[in-house]
Amino acid sequence: MSSFKVFDIAGSGMAAQSVRLNTVASNLANAESVSGDAKTAYKARHPVFEAMKAQAGASKNGVDPNAAVKVLGIVEDQRAPEMRYQPGNPLANSEGYVFAPNVNVVEEMVDMISASRAYQNNVEVMNTSKELLMATLRLGS
Amino acid sequence: MPFSIDSYLGVHAAALKLREQRTELLARNLANADTPGFKAQDLDFGAALAAQTSAAAQPGTLKATQAGHIGVQADAALSSGSTEAFLKYRTPLAPSLDGNTVDPQLEQAAFADNAVRYQATLSFLSTKFRSLMTAITGQ
Numbered sequence: 001m002s003s004f005k006v007f008d009i010a011g012s013g014m015a016a017q018s019v020r021l022n023t024v025a026s027n028l029a030n031a032e033s034v035s036g037d038a039k040t041a042y043k044a045r046h047p048v049f050e051a052m053k054a055q056a057g058a059s060k061n062g063v064d065p066n067a068a069v070k071v072l073g074i075v076e077d078q079r080a081p082e083m084r085y086q087p088g089n090p091l092a093n094s095e096g097y098v099f100a101p102n103v104n105v106v107e108e109m110v111d112m113i114s115a116s117r118a119y120q121n122n123v124e125v126m127n128t129s130k131e132l133l134m135a136t137l138r139l140g141s
Numbered sequence: 142m143p144f145s146i147d148s149y150l151g152v153h154a155a156a157l158k159l160r161e162q163r164t165e166l167l168a169r170n171l172a173n174a175d176t177p178g179f180k181a182q183d184l185d186f187g188a189a190l191a192a193q194t195s196a197a198a199q200p201g202t203l204k205a206t207q208a209g210h211i212g213v214q215a216d217a218a219l220s221s222g223s224t225e226a227f228l229k230y231r232t233p234l235a236p237s238l239d240g241n242t243v244d245p246q247l248e249q250a251a252f253a254d255n256a257v258r259y260q261a262t263l264s265f266l267s268t269k270f271r272s273l274m275t276a277i278t279g280q
Contacts, residue, residue, distance in 0.1 A: 006168045013172030020175075049176040069172050118174050121245060125168045128256045132164065135263050136157075140270035 005067070006129040012052065012068030013122035019047050019071045020115040027103045028112075034084065034098040036091040042101035044077035044108075077102050149273070153265045155193040159186060160259040162224060167252045170231075170243050177239035181231040181248065189227040 023045045035041040052070040079102040087096030147154065163184045173179040233242040 006165050009165065009168045009172045013168075013174075016172075017175075049173070051173050051176050051179045067169055069176055114175070118171075118245070121171050121174065121249065124249070125171050125252060128252065129164060129168065132256060132259050132263075135260060139263060139267055140274075 004133075007126060009068045010122045010126040010129070012070070014119055014126075016047070016049055016069040016071050017115045017119040017122065019074075021112065021119070023047055023074060024108050024112045024115065027101075027108050028105065030101055031103045031105055031108075032100065034086075034089065034091055034100050035081075036093045036098060038081055038083075038099050041081040041099040042103070043081075044079075044101065044103045045074050046077060046111075047074050048072040150266065150269055152190065152194055153262050153269065156190055156262045157259070157266065159184065159189050159193070159224065160255060160262055163255050164252070164259065166228070167248055167255060170248045171245065171252065173241075174243045174245050174248070175241070176243075177241055179241050179243060181233075181243045182228050183231055183251065184224060185227040185229050189224045192227070 027044045030042040033042050048071070050070050050072040052068045081099040081102050083097050084100055085096055086092055086098050089098050092098050163186060166182055166184055170179075170181040170183075173181075231242055231244075231247075234244060234247075236242065
């Protein structure tokens with residue numbers, strides 16, 4: 001039934017934003033995880049969102065089949081890791097360098113605020129839709 | 142004259158359906174607020190409602206029964222309750238680089254507006270049902 005599609009849409013938005021919050025948490029937690037090798041250094045992760053195409057035949061009432069959000073995948077940031085000269089670090093390579101992740105903490109914090117606001121928007125949509133639906137169910141009483 | 146519940150409810154039944162569809166569209170816009178390339182859409186409510194009510198108001202529309210008959214296909218989509226023709230893309234106030242045209246503030250305002258109007262339609266319908274119940278029970 002189409003009244004309940006709002007819940008699917010808002011739910012998918014919440015799921016996508018929570019994936020984004022998870023990647024932010026992972027990036028921030030690993031912001032200082034140094035490594036002795038540029039290849040094995042932690043790389044910042046970012047989710048990629050896509051508007052989901054509904055299954056064939058699901059486009060009823062003339063509504064556009066572009067519906068919910070889908071997390072298409074999680075990509076790793078390709079910026080070079082930061083080299084730090086720390087010869088005392090047990091992880092340092094032969095030249096005394098360690099490789100810090102390419103996590104930009106400021107960017108991550110901004111991303112976190114954006115994700116949490118978007119999440120709240122979806123929660124608000126779901127709450128309002130639920131109230132409207134309940135009012136519709138009580139119609140005539 | 143035979144009593145029809147549809148004509149008794151008037152425009153409100155169609156309006157409720159359209160309001161619900163608009164709720165869905167706005168929810169979709171908000172859910173895709175961070176999706177690259179997503180184009181926000183909205184329903185031209187006035188035109189859609191006018192089309193639905195005019196389609197409903199003409200029960201005796203012409204029907205093409207022979208291959209030579211012409212000119213009724215245009216209304217087929219409208220009378221079937223399709224609102225595809227009334228979906229409009231939003232013109233972004235500040236276009237973003239990733240091609241997304243969702244403005245969360247605007248969508249939230251539209252969503253709140255739509256929710257209030259949905260409730261207004263609900264209360265109109267509720268009043269109609271109450272009067273009908275009064276007429277039926279006679280109390």
